[in-house]
Amino acid sequence: MRSMLEAYAEVAGADVIDQLHQLAEPLRGKRVVHVNSTRIGGGVAEILNKLVPALEELGIESIWEVLTGESDFYQCTKGFHNAIQGTAADIPPALLRVYEETNAENAERLRPVLAEADIVLIHDPQPAALLRHIPERRGKWIWRCHIDASRPYRPVWRYLRKFVSEYDASIFSLAAFAQPLPHNVYIIPPSIDPLTEKNMDLPEEEIAAVRERFGIDPDRPMILQVSRFDRFKDPLGVIAAYREARKFVPNLQLVLAGGGATDDPEGDVVLTEVQQAAAGDANIKVLLLPADAHRTINALQRAADIVLQKSLKEGFGLTVTEAMWKGKPVIGGNTGGIRLQLVNHETGFLVNTPEGAAMRIRYLLFHQKQRLKMGRNAREFVRENFLVTRHMREYLTLILTLIHGGEERIVLG
Numbered sequence: 426m427r428s429m430l431e432a433y434a435e436v437a438g439a440d441v442i443d444q445l446h447q448l449a450e451p452l453r454g455k456r457v458v459h460v461n462s463t464r465i466g467g468g469v470a471e472i473l474n475k476l477v478p479a480l481e482e483l484g485i486e487s488i489w490e491v492l493t494g495e496s497d498f499y500q501c502t503k504g505f506h507n508a509i510q511g512t513a514a515d516i517p518p519a520l521l522r523v524y525e526e527t528n529a530e531n532a533e534r535l536r537p538v539l540a541e542a543d544i545v546l547i548h549d550p551q552p553a554a555l556l557r558h559i560p561e562r563r564g565k566w567i568w569r570c571h572i573d574a575s576r577p578y579r580p581v582w583r584y585l586r587k588f589v590s591e592y593d594a595s596i597f598s599l600a601a602f603a604q605p606l607p608h609n610v611y612i613i614p615p616s617i618d619p620l621t622e623k624n625m626d627l628p629e630e631e632i633a634a635v636r637e638r639f640g641i642d643p644d645r646p647m648i649l650q651v652s653r654f655d656r657f658k659d660p661l662g663v664i665a666a667y668r669e670a671r672k673f674v675p676n677l678q679l680v681l682a683g684g685g686a687t688d689d690p691e692g693d694v695v696l697t698e699v700q701q702a703a704a705g706d707a708n709i710k711v712l713l714l715p716a717d718a719h720r721t722i723n724a725l726q727r728a729a730d731i732v733l734q735k736s737l738k739e740g741f742g743l744t745v746t747e748a749m750w751k752g753k754p755v756i757g758g759n760t761g762g763i764r765l766q767l768v769n770h771e772t773g774f775l776v777n778t779p780e781g782a783a784m785r786i787r788y789l790l791f792h793q794k795q796r797l798k799m800g801r802n803a804r805e806f807v808r809e810n811f812l813v814t815r816h817m818r819e820y821l822t823l824i825l826t827l828i829h830g831g832e833e834r835i836v837l838g
C-alpha cells in the first residue's frame with residue numbers, strides 16, 4: 426500500500442516530502458506528544474489524525490493523548506473557548522476548580538509519557554494546566570492555540586494566561602489572533618488536506634451529476650459562495666453583487682451553499698432573509714446541505730467559474746483556500762485572514778463592496794484567459810503555502826529550533 430507521505434508527494438511534490446525527511450532526520454527517535462480533548466470531531470482532531478501518523482512515518486515517535494473529563498469540565502472549557510473569542514461571561518469558581526482538578530487527574534494518568542517526552546504540544550485551553558503538574562518534565566512544552574484570541578474577555582484570559590505563561594513557546598494561527606506572552610510566540614496558519622473528500626480530485630461525471638442534481642446549467646457561467654448563513658459572511662452582499670453583475674452578464678447563475686438545520690437561531694433568520702432576497706429568481710440556488718456533504722461542496726467548487734467569499738469579518742476562511750486549490754479565482758472580502766490567503770490581482774481580488782465584487786465578476790467573466798491564469802496561480806499559491814505538508818514543515822522547524830535552539834548550526838539529513 427502507498428504510504429501517507431507518498432500520497433502527499435503526488436499532490437504536493439516530491440521535493441516537499443524530501444524536505445520533510447531532511448527536517449525530521451535530526452529528530453529521529455525523539456518523542457513528540459500531542460494532547461487535546463477529543464479524538465473525533467473538530468479541526469484539531471482532523472489535523473492530528475494526519476499529523477501523528479505522518480510524523481511516525483518520518484521516524485519521530487509520536488503519541489496522541491486525549492484528556493478525559495466529566496461534563497462540568499467541558500462546560501468550563503466551552504466557557505473558555507467562548508471567552509477567548511470575546512464573549513463576556515465569567516466562569517463560576519466551582520467550574521474553575523473542576524478544570525484544575527481534571528487537569529491534575531489527567532497529569533497523574535499521563536505522567537510517565539509527559540515527563541519523558543522531548544516535545545509536548547498542548548492543543549487549546551482544555552489541557553493547558555497539565556504543565557504545572559509535571560515539574561520533572563524533560564522536554565519543551567508548546568501551547569498551540571487554534572482559536573481567535575485577538576480580543577479575549579480579559580478576566581478569563583488573565584486566569585488562563587497564568588497557565589500558558591509557563592510554557593516554552595506558543596503558536597497562534599494568525600498574527601492577528603495572538604496575545605503577548607512571556608515566551609516566543611510563533612505563527613503557523615491553518616492548512617487544508619488535499620487528500621480528503623473535500624479537496625481530492627473528482628471525476629468529471631461526478632461534477633456533472635452535482636450540477637444536474639441542483640439544476641445548474643453547465644453552459645452558463647456560475648458563481649458560488651459556500652458558507653454558513655451568517656451575517657459576517659454577507660450572503661445578501663453576494664446577491665447584490667450578482668444582481669449588479671447580471672446587468673452585464675445576463676445569463677449568470679449564483680449558488681449559495683450552506684449548512685442545513687441549525688441550532689443557531691441567528692442562522693435561521695439569515696437564511697430566511699437570503700431566501701426572501703433570492704425569491705422569484707430561478708438563477709439563484711440557495712442550497713441547504715447536510716454537515717457531511719464534503720464531496721458535494723468539492724464538486725460545486727469545481728463546477729464554479731468564480732468563487733466568492735465576500736465576508737465582512739473573517740479569521741482564516743477555509744473556503745477561500747479550498748476553492749483556490751481547485752483552480753478557481755476567488756473574490757474575497759478585504760478582511761482578516763483572507764488578505765493573506767489570496768494575492769490581490771494575481772489569484773483573485775479583494776473587495777470592499779457588492780459593487781466592487783460585481784465589477785470583478787464582470788471582468789473575470791469577460792476575460793477568460795485571465796480568469797484561467799488566476800485560477801492556476803491560485804492553485805500554486807495554495808500548493809506552496811496552505812497544504813497540510815507546509816503545516817508539518819513548520820511544526821518540524823519549530824521543534825528543531827526548540828530542541829537545538831542553543832546550537833550555532835543544526836545539521837539536517
Ligand code: UDP
Binds near residue numbers: 722743747
Ligand atoms: N462548510 C461545509 N458545509 C457548509 C458550509 C461550510 O462543509 O454548508 C465547510 C467549508 O467547506 C469549510 C468550513 O465548513 O471547510 C468553513 O470554514 P471557514 O473557515 O470558511 O468558515 P467558518 O464557518 O469556520 O467561519
